[in-house]
Amino acid sequence: ILNVEQSPQSLHVQEGDSTNFTCSFPSSNFYALHWYRWETAKSPEALFVMTLNGDEKKKGRISATLNTKEGYSYLYIKGSQPEDSATYLCASRDRGSTLGRLYFGRGTQLTVWP
Amino acid sequence: NAGVTQTPKFQVLKTGQSMTLQCAQDMNHNSMYWYRQDPGMGLRLIYYSASEGTTDKGEVPNGYNVSRLNKREFSLRLESAAPSQTSVYFCASSLRSGAPNYGYTFGSGTRLTVV
Numbered sequence: 513i514l515n516v517e518q519s520p521q522s523l524h525v526q527e528g529d530s531t532n533f534t535c536s537f538p539s540s541n542f543y544a545l546h547w548y549r550w551e552t553a554k555s556p557e558a559l560f561v562m563t564l565n566g567d568e569k570k571k572g573r574i575s576a577t578l579n580t581k582e583g584y585s586y587l588y589i590k591g592s593q594p595e596d597s598a599t600y601l602c603a604s605r606d607r608g609s610t611l612g613r614l615y616f617g618r619g620t621q622l623t624v625w626p
Numbered sequence: 627n628a629g630v631t632q633t634p635k636f637q638v639l640k641t642g643q644s645m646t647l648q649c650a651q652d653m654n655h656n657s658m659y660w661y662r663q664d665p666g667m668g669l670r671l672i673y674y675s676a677s678e679g680t681t682d683k684g685e686v687p688n689g690y691n692v693s694r695l696n697k698r699e700f701s702l703r704l705e706s707a708a709p710s711q712t713s714v715y716f717c718a719s720s721l722r723s724g725a726p727n728y729g730y731t732f733g734s735g736t737r738l739t740v741v
Contacts, residue, residue, distance in 0.1 A: 513685060516668070546729055555630075555716065556669075558729030601669070613659075613684070614730065616668040 514538055516604050518617035525592050526625055532588045533620040535602035539583030546614060547576055547587055548601040556601060559587075592624040629653070632717050632733035639707040639740045647702040647736050649717030657720045658700035659730070660684075660692065662713040669716065675700055707740045714738070 517536040525531050537545060544563045548556040560569040565580040573590045589596055599621045603614035630651045639645055651658065656677050661669040661684075671684030673692040681692050689711060691703045700719075704711060714737050718730040 548730075555732035555734045556730070558731070561729050603669075613671060613674060616661075616670075618666070618668040 514604050514606060514615035516602060516615050516617040518600075518602055518620050520620060521618070522621040522623070524623045524625065527593060529592050529624075530588065530590045531592055531622065532586050533600065533622075535585045535587070535604075535617055537583050537585070537602075537604035537615075538606065539580055541606040541608060542580045542583070542604070543607045544605045545578055545580075545585050546603040546605075547585070548603070550599040550601055550619065552598070559600075587620075589622070592622075594624045594626050597622055597624045630717055630719055630731050630733035632715075632736050634736060635734065637736065637738050639704075639738065641708060641740060643707050644703065644705050645707065646704075647715055647717075647738075648699070649701065649733055650699045651719040651731070652698065653719065653721070653731065654697070655719035655721050655731070656697070657722065658694065659718045659720075660690075660700070660702045661716045661718065662686065663716060663735075664713050672702065672715075704738075707738075709740045712738060712740045 519534050547559040550556040560576045562578040567578040569576050575588045578585045599619040601619045603616040633648045659674040660672040670686050675681045675694040678697045693701045714735050716735050717733040720730050721728045
């Protein structure tokens with residue numbers, strides 16, 4: 513079982529603030545890192561899948577970076593909006609997981625106040 | 627709309643009853659997964675199926691069985707429900723299990739309460 517840690521557990525910001533949170537994962541045998549956005553009463557939706565050290569992905573105001581050597585990924589939200597309120601999950605996969613199995617962190621719950 | 631369909635959305639069972647959670651995807655994905663979500667816990671894998679005809683245990687398989695009926699459908703069965711199985715269950719699928727770049731598509735979840 514891979515130990516995937518996310519911090520902080522929850523975050524409250526004002527509309528317009530930029531924010532970031534962290535996902536830590538085992539760096540040995542790394543294969544892929546996924547980020548998902550999970551709104552209340554909905555199902556998780558894929559944001560990014562990253563595999564290479566130094567990878568940066570961007571979707572609108574949301575971006576993510578990956579450091580596979582030290583085992584962490586950052587998710588950034590620029591100019592947070594109330595509609596960004598959700599739980600952000602990261603999940604890691606190692607090379608031993610040949611069957612596509614992901615290990616999820618507990619998520620960071622983001623609340624953006626208008 | 628293409629995606630992962632789970633039924634039912636809500637269910638209340640009495641201890642000892644059995645039921646099957648249904649999951650179907652129409653994206654021609656090879657791999658399918660069942661997770662449970664409990665307060666304060668991350669998503670925990672119950673069972674998965676890398677391809678039609680194969681199933682494997684995840685982290686928390688006890689009390690559950692699965693069937694990969696065909697490429698589209700992957701069902702989860704509780705033979706004798708227990709209060710500890712009260713949870714939200716998510717089915718997910720991905721295109722190929724062997725490649726790193728494919729994300730999961732999740733169903734909308736089944737909220738199960740065992741009394």
